[in-house]
Amino acid sequence: MASPVPLKNPRVAALLAWMCPGLGHIYQGRTGKGLLYMICILSLFYVGLIMGEGKNVYWRWINPLNDPENFRFSYVCQFWVGLPALPGLIQAYLKSKGLGPILWGYLAEPSANALNSIFPKLGKLVEVGSVYTIIAGLLNILAIYDAKEGPAYGDEDEPVGGQSRANASSPPPPNAPAAAPGANA
Amino acid sequence: MSALLNINTYWYVLPLVVAISLVYAASRHESWPRIWAHAARLCAMILGILAAAIVLLLLVNTWV
Numbered sequence: 001m002a003s004p005v006p007l008k009n010p011r012v013a014a015l016l017a018w019m020c021p022g023l024g025h026i027y028q029g030r031t032g033k034g035l036l037y038m039i040c041i042l043s044l045f046y047v048g049l050i051m052g053e054g055k056n057v058y059w060r061w062i063n064p065l066n067d068p069e070n071f072r073f074s075y076v077c078q079f080w081v082g083l084p085a086l087p088g089l090i091q092a093y094l095k096s097k098g099l100g101p102i103l104w105g106y107l108a109e110p111s112a113n114a115l116n117s118i119f120p121k122l123g124k125l126v127e128v129g130s131v132y133t134i135i136a137g138l139l140n141i142l143a144i145y146d147a148k149e150g151p152a153y154g155d156e157d158e159p160v161g162g163q164s165r166a167n168a169s170s171p172p173p174p175n176a177p178a179a180a181p182g183a184n185a
Numbered sequence: 186m187s188a189l190l191n192i193n194t195y196w197y198v199l200p201l202v203v204a205i206s207l208v209y210a211a212s213r214h215e216s217w218p219r220i221w222a223h224a225a226r227l228c229a230m231i232l233g234i235l236a237a238a239i240v241l242l243l244l245v246n247t248w249v
Contacts, residue, residue: 005246017207030215032217032218033211033215036211036220037210037211040207040208041204041208043200044200044201044204047200051189054224122190123190124194125189125190126199128194128197131201132197132201135201135204135205136204139204139205139208139209140210140211143211143212144208145212146211146212150215151211151212151213151214151215152212152213153214155212161203162211
């Protein structure tokens, strides 16, 4: 079914929506929704990151079948925030190649001492921050889908130019007879 | 950061629920009145369910 809103190139929009929440919608001209996604998702992500002092978003290359306890399931969700979370992947790649971190260590894997020290200091904030960043990533999946496919709509049609979408897409013929009362009963 | 530590954990749910409601509603509709209305309904429903769960758990706690 064709989307009632112009999606331009949906794949480009989806890629932009992944890169920066809301950017795909701004590209499509849906600026208001783009800004709404951007504010909600990036606020959640960065507030969560600050709560964990930047140590709750990072990736490490571990086979989850061999070492499930140290596998970063949370980053699998955080990754979907896009470019703001991507340095975590790059830092892990550089570490696996024996290279030092870039971007002043932004989203690089913290040392064991650093990780052990934040929990006594910040306690629940680290956990809350992790939840915020994870939810931000998951919400951006919804935004990416919206950019790719258009709005899902609820159980009733959205009005388009004063008509329901069903009526707008298939106008009745001018000489069509009126439906008999109780015809659909 | 110390100010954040003094806030009760339950308050951290509010911005989360508001953001989830807004993003979900925006993914369902294109017109703003529908987005706001859907988001408000969803926000109230999630908070209501959470409140009911808290009341239920408190009641169970008093019986055990």
